[in-house]
Amino acid sequence: MTSPMPRPPRDPKPADESDGPVEANPQEIRLLLVEDNPGDAYAVETTLRNLSKPGYRVVRAQRLGEALMLARNDEFDIVLLDLSLPDSQGIEGVQEFARTTTGLPIVVLTGLEDDEVAVQALNHGAQDYLVKGEDNARVLRRAIRYAIERKRSDEHVERLATTDPLTGLANRTLFRDRLEHALSRAQREKSRVALLYLDLDRFKAVNDTFGHGAGDALLRIVSDRIRLAVRESDTVARIGGDEFTVILESLGEPTQAKPVATKIAEALALPYRIGENELYVTPSIGIAVYPDCAGDAESLVRNADGAMYAAKLQGRNGIQLFTMDMYAQSFRRLEMEGLLRRALDEDELYLAFQPRVRLSSRKIIGAEALLRWKSAEVGEVFPSAFIPIAEDTGLIVPIGEWVLRQSCVQAVKWQRRGERVVVAVNVSPRQFRQPGFVKQVADILSETGLPPGCLELEITESLLMTDVQGCEAMLRSLRDVGVCISVDDFGTGYSSLAYLKRFSLDALKIDRSFVSGICTDSGSAAIAHAICGLSRALGLEVIGEGIESEEQAARLAAEGCDIAQGFLFSPGLTAGPFSDLLEHGFRPVSHIALGTRVNAR
Ligand code: C2E
Ligand code: MG
Ligand code: MG
Numbered sequence: 001m002t003s004p005m006p007r008p009p010r011d012p013k014p015a016d017e018s019d020g021p022v023e024a025n026p027q028e029i030r031l032l033l034v035e036d037n038p039g040d041a042y043a044v045e046t047t048l049r050n051l052s053k054p055g056y057r058v059v060r061a062q063r064l065g066e067a068l069m070l071a072r073n074d075e076f077d078i079v080l081l082d083l084s085l086p087d088s089q090g091i092e093g094v095q096e097f098a099r100t101t102t103g104l105p106i107v108v109l110t111g112l113e114d115d116e117v118a119v120q121a122l123n124h125g126a127q128d129y130l131v132k133g134e135d136n137a138r139v140l141r142r143a144i145r146y147a148i149e150r151k152r153s154d155e156h157v158e159r160l161a162t163t164d165p166l167t168g169l170a171n172r173t174l175f176r177d178r179l180e181h182a183l184s185r186a187q188r189e190k191s192r193v194a195l196l197y198l199d200l201d202r203f204k205a206v207n208d209t210f211g212h213g214a215g216d217a218l219l220r221i222v223s224d225r226i227r228l229a230v231r232e233s234d235t236v237a238r239i240g241g242d243e244f245t246v247i248l249e250s251l252g253e254p255t256q257a258k259p260v261a262t263k264i265a266e267a268l269a270l271p272y273r274i275g276e277n278e279l280y281v282t283p284s285i286g287i288a289v290y291p292d293c294a295g296d297a298e299s300l301v302r303n304a305d306g307a308m309y310a311a312k313l314q315g316r317n318g319i320q321l322f323t324m325d326m327y328a329q330s331f332r333r334l335e336m337e338g339l340l341r342r343a344l345d346e347d348e349l350y351l352a353f354q355p356r357v358r359l360s361s362r363k364i365i366g367a368e369a370l371l372r373w374k375s376a377e378v379g380e381v382f383p384s385a386f387i388p389i390a391e392d393t394g395l396i397v398p399i400g401e402w403v404l405r406q407s408c409v410q411a412v413k414w415q416r417r418g419e420r421v422v423v424a425v426n427v428s429p430r431q432f433r434q435p436g437f438v439k440q441v442a443d444i445l446s447e448t449g450l451p452p453g454c455l456e457l458e459i460t461e462s463l464l465m466t467d468v469q470g471c472e473a474m475l476r477s478l479r480d481v482g483v484c485i486s487v488d489d490f491g492t493g494y495s496s497l498a499y500l501k502r503f504s505l506d507a508l509k510i511d512r513s514f515v516s517g518i519c520t521d522s523g524s525a526a527i528a529h530a531i532c533g534l535s536r537a538l539g540l541e542v543i544g545e546g547i548e549s550e551e552q553a554a555r556l557a558a559e560g561c562d563i564a565q566g567f568l569f570s571p572g573l574t575a576g577p578f579s580d581l582l583e584h585g586f587r588p589v590s591h592i593a594l595g596t597r598v599n600a601r
Pocket of ligand 3: 489
């Protein structure tokens with residue numbers, strides 16, 4: 001935590017009572033005496049003057065208001081506080097002092113009859129009390145010393161309860177407390193508070209690879225860097241393993257928070273030298289601003305967390321400001337999750353088949369099965385909106401099985417009509433990794449009677465690269481079953497070519513983004529060219545996807561790519577219209593598009 005901590009009181013050395021005049025010395029105790037009665041004040045000051053070491057520098061105030069002002073503007077080690085002042089009576093003064101000058105030990109001065117009040121004062125933040133008239137040198141010195149010590153140990157206990165032992169930052173408890181205070185202050189002062197919610201990308205990998213010692217060392221450096229990137233008065237807290245929060249106060253505009261987040265992100269992106277290793281981590285940061293994004297502490301935390309999650313989804317190392325749109329999205333996400341659970345049972349899912357065409361003959365040789373969901377409540381939902389939810393929740397496993405079975409059933413129907421259509425099914429990473437996937441594929445093939453060579457599984461490039469060994473074995477088993485394997489959206493996922501040749505693959509699908517730029521953008525054209533060359537070198541088929549114009553088709557053909565899909569030929573069609581197409585061949589695209597939804601991502 002970087003907000004001002006009370007200055008630790010210096011160690012008061014035992015006094016030597018025999019000595020002469022008080023000299024300013026670095027160990028002197030700075031004492032604020034709050035006493036309106038000149039006689040009582042004189043008695044205390046004289047007694048203190050006679051205690052030479054450690055020496056006391058006394059500043060006197062006669063009213064509570066004046067004393068509070070002095071305490072705010074100057075540093076004191078202790079306050080001696082009379083409980084009967086012109087502007088305050090009883091423990092009220094103690095309460096005010098304890099509230100506004102946290103960290104300053106308080107010794108109250110009471111009359112002989114005021115035992116009851118003295119006890120109350122102790123309960124409200126005073127460390128000790130002195131009865132006037134009994135404040136001789138020994139008693140006074142003991143009380144001062146005791147109060148300073150007690151305050152110090154109280155603070156130590158409090159620090160233990162409120163700081164994170166690994167980094168010394170505020171812990172979750174202190175963070176919540178500071179946030180509540182910051183919001184009340186902002187409400188009073190009509191200012192803004194920004195909450196930054198920060199999570200380290202791939203921190204788990206550091207722990208797993210280099211051990212927990214390295215992980216801890218990294219977290220300590222991270223916390224130092226965050227601390228240095230913000231103002232002294234901003235609260236930085238560690239609220240979970242690799243989760244940090246920063247409270248930025250007194251903001252004028254919500255936009256003022258982003259530059260701070262950028263500064264933190266830049267500081268954290270620098271290399272970390274830990275032992276022999278140089279490590280790199282980046283943060284994802286979500287920002288929510290009070291009162292713009294939330295009206296209370298709990299919602300502010302939730303929304304900053306939501307924004308952080310959105311930053312992660314958009315690719316790591318991002319900064320995302322919370323928007324009301326995001327709230328709607330998270331709400332929709334929850335709602336959609338419930339609806340999706342029912343979609344299978346309610347028969348709301350169906351398949352569209354996009355023809356796969358041989359460019360040289362324009363004949364349909366296959367179809368990609370694309371999942372569709374028409375929800376009774378919300379209407380048609382795009383796969384890009386619901387597949388990630390199905391993947392996150394694990395619903396993709398039963399849904400994927402359904403897609404696989406339905407696709408095979410349909411392909412068998414076409415086969416019975418004399419049409420050989422290879423059906424390609426998208427397989428999500430979660431589905432692919434589930435135990436028993438190979439057996440499931442084999443069972444569905446034998447159950448439906450589809451020859452294995454008529455089924456193609458489309459997997460993603462990133463799946464291959466995250467678990468090379470696991471995938472290698474899985475692909476070999478699938479190859480044994482006899483199905484074909486293609487890599488979808490190829491070119492977007494940093495494939496290592498060395499690995500690529502180890503896998504049993506049949507085809508690479510050039511990602512739509514490269515096809516769409518093939519005639520207009522030299523970078524896309526170069527990548528498409530490279531993928532075609534690579535496929536040839538590895539003995540794989542190459543499939544162009546997302547072809548929308550004759551020009552693109554011609555360019556692909558010139559690169560040696562003969563198999564293609566795209567709106568130029570047809571969007572995804574339900575089984576009926578697809579069967580018509582098989583029978584009659586292509587009609588003008590606009591005619592087909594009229595009767596079916598054109599699926600744009
Ligand atoms: P994908 O596998 O790369 O599928 C191609 C997507 O591009 C489809 O979008 C398709 O409708 C669209 N598309 C095809 N030709 C063109 C074109 O010429 N221009 C344009 N603009 N778009 C074209 P869709 O159906 O929205 O599917 C999006 C993604 O959802 C798919 O990308 C695939 O990753 C995933 N998906 C679809 N069905 C399934 C499924 O059954 N299981 C799994 N796991 N994922 C699926
Ligand atoms: Mg696909
Ligand atoms: Mg694709």
